[in-house]
Amino acid sequence: MSTLNVNGRQYTVDADPGTPVLWALRDTLGMTGTKFGCGAALCGACTVHLDGAPIRSCITPISAAAGKKVTTIEAIAEDNIGHAVQEAWIALGVPQCGYCQAGQIMSATALLKTTAKPTDKEIDDAMSGNICRCGTYTRIRAAIKQVAAKGVNKGVTKGAAK
Helix, strand or coil, X not given: CEEEEEXXXXXXXXXXXXXXXXXXXXXXXXXXXXXXXXXXXXXXXXXXXXXXXXXXXXXXXXXXXXXXXXXXXXXXXXXXXXXXXXXXXXXXXXXCCCCCXXXXXXXXXXXXXXXXXXXXXXXXXXXXXXCCCCCCHHHHHHHHHHHHHHCCCCCCCCCCXX
């Protein structure tokens, strides 16, 4: 038995401590917004936040998440930056098939929480672990820049314009 704090709620998960967080979220807790892609942390579809940092839930054991805060796509709209990212995604028509988009949004939100005005290189670096088979990378970058330009993340100082 493990206790996980997911989206601000405590859950008891009856699973082996080595079970990936992804399967605890999807199979045990019914939170299917986080997607299974490759199972090897290569595609980013399974990205969630662990204490605010993006992680690949397909390879992170629930033992590593115990005592920490897990945030999934189901709760990202409760965060001002996460909500702004989702709005920009819709406004710019980022998703095509949509399968990777939860992971993309989680990575973009984490970037904008640490970098006020990310450069193209910072965006590319932060998003490099997220694969979009539909190739919407230019729209993803534009959406991230749109959120940064709105100043939703104004408390962030790294990468702020001087």
